Amino acid sequence: MSPRRAASTGLVDRSQALRFTFDGRTYSGHPGDTLASALLANGITLVGRSFKYHRPRGIFTAGVDEPNALVTVLSGDGREPNIPATQIELYEGLEVESQNRFPSLEYDLGALGQLAGPLLSAGFYYKTFMGPVFGPLKGTRFWMICEHAIRRAAGLGRAGYEKDPARYEEMNAFCDVLVVGAGPAGLMAAEAAAKAGRRVILAEQEPKAGGSALWSGEMIGTRPAHQWAQAMAEKLAATENVRFLPRTTVWGYYDGNTLAALERVADRPSGTAKGLPRLRLWNIRAGKVVLATGSLERPVVFPGNDRPGVMLAGAAERYARQYGVLPGERIAVFTNNDGAYRAAAALRKAGAGVVAIVDVRPEISDAARALAQEAGVEPLLGHAVTGTAGKRLTRITIQRFDAATGRVSGDGRPVDVDCLAVSGGWSPTIHLASQAGGKPVWDEALHAFLPPSPMQPWVGAGAFAGAKTTVEALSTGRDAGLAAAGKKPSRARLPAVTAPALDPAPAPVLEIKAAGKAFVDLQNDVTAEDVRLAHREGFISVEHLKRYTTLGMATDQGKTSNLPGLAIMADARGLPIPEVGTTRFRPPFSPVSIGALAADRHRHFKPDRLTPMHDWHVGHGARMMEAGLWHRPMIYGQPGETVEQAYIREAAAVRRSVGICDVSTLGKIAVKGPDAAEFLDRVYTNTFSTLPIGKARYGLMLREDGIVLDDGTTWRLGAHDFLMTTTTANAGKVMQHLEYFLDAVWPHLKVHVTSVTDQWAGAAVAGPDARRVLEACVTGTGVDNVALPFMGIVHGRIAGAPVMICRLSFSGELAYEVYCGAGHGAHVWEALMDAGEPFAITPYGMEALGALRIEKGHVTGAEIDGRTTARDLYLDGMLSKKKPFIGSALMDRESLIDKNRLRLVGIVSLDGQPLGGGAHVVEKGSLDELGASIGHITAACYSPALERHIGLALVKGGKSRHGTRAFVSDPLRKRFGPVEIVSHHFYDPEGRRMHG
Amino acid sequence: MLIPCPHCGPRDVQEFSYQGDATRKRPDPASTDVHAWHAYVYDRPNPAGPHREYWQHIGGCRAHIVVERDTLSHEVLGAAFASDLSNQGGTRP
């Protein structure tokens, strides 16, 4: 057994050994240990280097408040940095590495930075690097040169580059009462609420329930407190209406009594073989919340307070009692309150030597005196620790101290120690209550902020609510549970508590002013002097103090530094602490792994939208691509074909004979009702009330601000019955747009809109032979030019299935869109393929569709980009002058009709090289020299019809540049070359082919 | 935040899509008063306290709800179908 294991085992199972490695060396610990307790048990007190000064640092706390002992957990090539050693449950094979040291923890070059100590004060980086340095290194440029080196030197752990192998889960949960914290108060609250029949969730961040009961050494009833807690927890866990969640940190308190919690289910890099997730994120909606989050100890700030071996007194006590580990062999205690005396007695009882108790107060309670006797030392009252020595703590200096004036006097007396247990009193853990809203309330006696009065339905209990003893914790816990259940407080007897009668009030001393660096925020290396510097420079509000010094902004969120920092600022300003105020706490209470928040959970339950012909496409060599939620064929590749070869072949087939394309994804909205035509006249820029039944019309919609929203064709199927189509991408947006106007603006219109996108399958049959294909398979209607003229609609059958056919063209060829019920989609598609076989009908995908539309100059989402007007796109002809419509009032504002706006043109590559979407168009420049942009390319392709690389572009002045030369500038893709600006109607501008 | 949909009952905010200020007044459709249109499209008060706004229940009945919400506390003070309130008054296109 290691010399640092106490005789009593605490709650650790010493019958089993667990091996772990720290910086490559193997050590042993036990189930029930944290990494921190196991390191201490192996005599390791130096575990990391500090953020800014690279000072050696050790283990400062035993819990969630740990600022110092951050390590990186390794798994193969993966690494997760900045995990507090106090929060890692030991497991077999755990591998960790210390942080922020080079070349090793023991000998760190970065520590040389300490020699320049005074230079690195608050605001140093900004003053030095952003300030007025002259010459070529002035201002931000100098910063950019130095930033890399600084970021490397100052910082914490490094993240890995490997994919995270772990799995994460998310849960939504509902309860009547959520109890946060399973200490004595939380356990009582959960029991009371459960007995009242409420659905209870009890969340505890530690692996075991009990809170302070795990290490207080008190008796509750006839049992040691930890046994009482364990029995309570087991009973609750077995109760049907209680869900007990150990290892679960409630980290966020949001509106509507919704709280976020993180459960560490199997928190190790690989998860477990059983398929359990590593972490589980809980969204809990609670009727009432009982906050029983306890309190956190704060240190006294004094010079040299950061050496490995200095730790909080409560942590030292907890290591001794809960883990059976001695944090040192020669321990001194430094305190401003009675609580640390209990720690001294516990450490002595566990087998450590307690060599001194140093107390800033001139007098102490009888109970404290009795505990000092148990610890075997005479307390040094009216004294303070004013200095320390050793890379690992070897010595402290003690001087006389007057608590009333804060003055140190007399000669320093050295005492050899290897551990110093410090206590500055306890602050309620009010983070969640603060998140929920309201200002904390100062309590003079406890010298701490108590929670605000509730802004949301929560009830406080235990030390969180200011309870000073375990008896009070039990009674406030039970009352809180009853109150949350809507019941009156109980008068039934509570279990008796055996505990020393300590004075809960600390002396109001949180800093000892003496020579040397005294750290307030250990994780961000903020010193007491930094706080005073901030004050001298005018950063006196707590919010400014925080941002200027970074006090409390590290991953521990200043759990140990908050109040000492405020106390030092209050002292500098000559104000009481409550007048200096406190910052509002924000979520998360403790760090939450990005994996838990961001992991892809079945794509957040978004559906994969497949058209009825999906299987056919896949079975015929289609390479699918995602377009929003839809999966659409990109190309139908033949063996040995590149994507470009495939789409050129497909597009050429459409121009030469006939092609077929799945257009089921187009948005389709049924617009029905007596006022349907009137409604369409209002939402479209052109007129639909004049559209005859059995005809379709191309329509354009604007937003209220006059910018184009979407385009598409709308078919009149009956007097009161229209079928509107939208672009695939805007289907949802257009639907919402229509619903908004019908609900909020014109509720009196008798119109109903329904999305029928999924109800219809659609196929576009396009090309000179398209009519012949239809003639070969359509029954019940003619499809000749008389029966089915351009924009006409007919109803008939294909292979027995009812179809609706509209003659309209996106490709510029003679073309038809054939719609049928989604269930018949594959059947009709195959019938069309059969009918097209004599004409070598060719299925075409998105790439060919894109090339065909660019050749025709048809706009889509790339041009309707939320910035373009109808005039920008040369669609002025669609703007009715006879009626108002959505957007008509604002579309002609001065800036929207400016001559120099970006307007639609065509672009032809003059050097035979491809053009890229997003590339800029410039009048002059070169590959290396950026010219001033006059616009950008929105879409580009190789045109099989023109046998050139072409594109559409939005260019200043638009049409006025037709026939002029410019250059494409695409520095990211290393492309620069000459282009000609032309009309966007590249192919068949008169539209003879589609009317043919 | 829970929004009490008059049709579906109290539902999580994630089922709703925010549709903006419900106190805006659309000018008469035939109006050519650019200032009035500008105010309707762009000018928004940003009150600290009760505010009326549109929420569409896109994950449910798809109705637009006018929700009165306290912007300081997110407390919902009332909710009604937008179509019942017809608060924008427009009667003609």
Ligand SMILES: [Zn+2]
């Ligand atoms: Zn609803």
